Each structure stands twice: as structure tokens, then as C-alpha cells.
Amino acid sequence: MVLAELSGKRLIFVVGGPGSGKQTQSEKIGQKYGLTHVSTSVLLRQEVQSGSDRGKKLQEIMAKGELVPVDTVLGLLKESLVKQAGASKGFLVDGYPREVDQGTRFEAEVGPVEKVLYFEASDATLKSRLQHRAATNPRFDDNPDAFDRRIATFHAKTGPVVAHYEKLGKVVKISAEGSADQVFAEVQKHL
Numbered sequence: 001m002v003l004a005e006l007s008g009k010r011l012i013f014v015v016g017g018p019g020s021g022k023q024t025q026s027e028k029i030g031q032k033y034g035l036t037h038v039s040t041s042v043l044l045r046q047e048v049q050s051g052s053d054r055g056k057k058l059q060e061i062m063a064k065g066e067l068v069p070v071d072t073v074l075g076l077l078k079e080s081l082v083k084q085a086g087a088s089k090g091f092l093v094d095g096y097p098r099e100v101d102q103g104t105r106f107e108a109e110v111g112p113v114e115k116v117l118y119f120e121a122s123d124a125t126l127k128s129r130l131q132h133r134a135a136t137n138p139r140f141d142d143n144p145d146a147f148d149r150r151i152a153t154f155h156a157k158t159g160p161v162v163a164h165y166e167k168l169g170k171v172v173k174i175s176a177e178g179s180a181d182q183v184f185a186e187v188q189k190h191l
């Protein structure tokens with residue numbers, strides 16, 4: 001373990017396209033297995049809400065559906081993990097890594113990852129969930145013009161992440177097409 005504070009803690013990455021249900025499932029997993037849910041997008045949105053200069057720059061990037069630079073995301077992530085380490089037996093790192101480099105840097109600077117939960121859904125499912133959320137309970141980055149870009153960014157950048165960890169035998173692929181409870185039933189077979 002590179003960060004001493006995280007020694008002996010489980011580290012699990014949670015990846016999937018926008019709207020695949022990473023956050024929904026991470027909350028359920030966290031409750032059932034006593035793992036701490038840390039979402040990179042929640043950390044980034046908190047920075048945006050703080051109104052800082054850095055937050056303003058992040059807001060522009062996120063509203064366009066593009067990826068925030070790795071140094072920013074990894075910096076916020078490390079800070080959050082270290083702060084919560086004393087009270088946690090392990091972490092679900094939701095929304096990270098989005099690029100192979102993010103994963104490599106995390107393992108070099110934080111510690112080894114046990115597995116990668118990959119929630120797989122078709123582009124049509126992803127888009128319809130984003131559209132539904134935008135119509136009912138929108139976030140500032142639920143910008144319909146950027147949905148296709150978010151999905152394309154996911155395939156281009158995060159597709160290679162899945163391939164990378166598959167080669168290492170660490171990927172657990174879970175169909176995210178069913179209801180949230182059906183998906184969670186599938187998750188529990190692997191944890």
C-alpha cells in the first residue's frame with residue numbers, strides 16, 4: 001500500500017457509462033458490505049458548488065461532458081480517502097478511473113485495486129436514463145446536448161480501462177439493463 005493510511009483497506013473501482021447506475025449500485029453495495037462510497041463526480045460537484053476559481057473551470061468542463069484533468073480528480077480523491085480512512089474498512093471508488101492513466105496513477109500513488117465492477121448497458125439505455133433524470137431531477141451537467149458526447153467519451157476513454165483490467169483478471173462485468181434491484185442481485189453474486 002503506497003498511502004499508509006489505506007493499509008489493509010479494500011479498494012474497488014466502479015465504472016460504467018453515464019447513467020449506467022454506478023452511483024445507485026455503489027450506495028447499495030456500501031450499505032450491505034460496509035464499504036465507504038466515494039464518488040469522483042460528487043467530489044467534483046462539491047468543488048463546483050464551493051464557487052472557487054477551480055470550481056468554475058470544472059463546471060465548464062463537466063457541462064461539456066469532457067473529462068477533468070487527472071491531477072485534479074486524483075488530488076480530490078486522495079484527500080477524501082485519507083480523511084475517511086480511519087473509519088472505513090474499504091472503499092468503492094465510483095466514476096474512477098475514466099482513463100487507463102488514472103488507474104495506473106491511482107495504483108502507483110494510493111494502493112492496489114482488488115477488482116473493477118463494470119456496469120454494462122447499451123447506449124440507448126444510458127441515454128434514456130439520462131433523459132429521464134434531466135426531465136425529473138436534473139444536475140447542472142445533465143445537459144441534453146452533451147449526452148452523446150458523454151457516451152462517446154466513455155467508449156473512447158473508459159473502454160480501454162476495462163480492457164486493461166480484464167487482462168489483469170480484475171474485471172467483474174455486470175449487466176446494468178435490469179431494474180436497480182435486479183442489477184444489485186447480480187452484484188451480490190460477485191462480492
Ligand code: AP5
Nearest residue numbers: 018019020021022023024040041062066068095129179180
Ligand atoms: P458522473 O456523475 O460520474 O457522470 P456519469 O459517468 O455521466 O454518470 P452518472 O452520474 O450520470 O450516472 P451513474 O452511472 O452514476 O448512474 P446513476 O446511479 O446516477 O460524472 C460527471 C462528470 O464529472 C463527467 O462527465 C466528467 O466531466 C467528470 N468526472 C467524474 N469523474 C471523473 C474522472 N474520474 N475523471 C475525469 N472527469 C470526471 O443513475 C442515473 C439515473 O438512472 C438516475 O436517475 C437513476 O435513478 C437511474 N437508474 C439507475 N439505475 C437504474 C436502473 N437499473 N433502472 C432504471 N433506472 C436506473
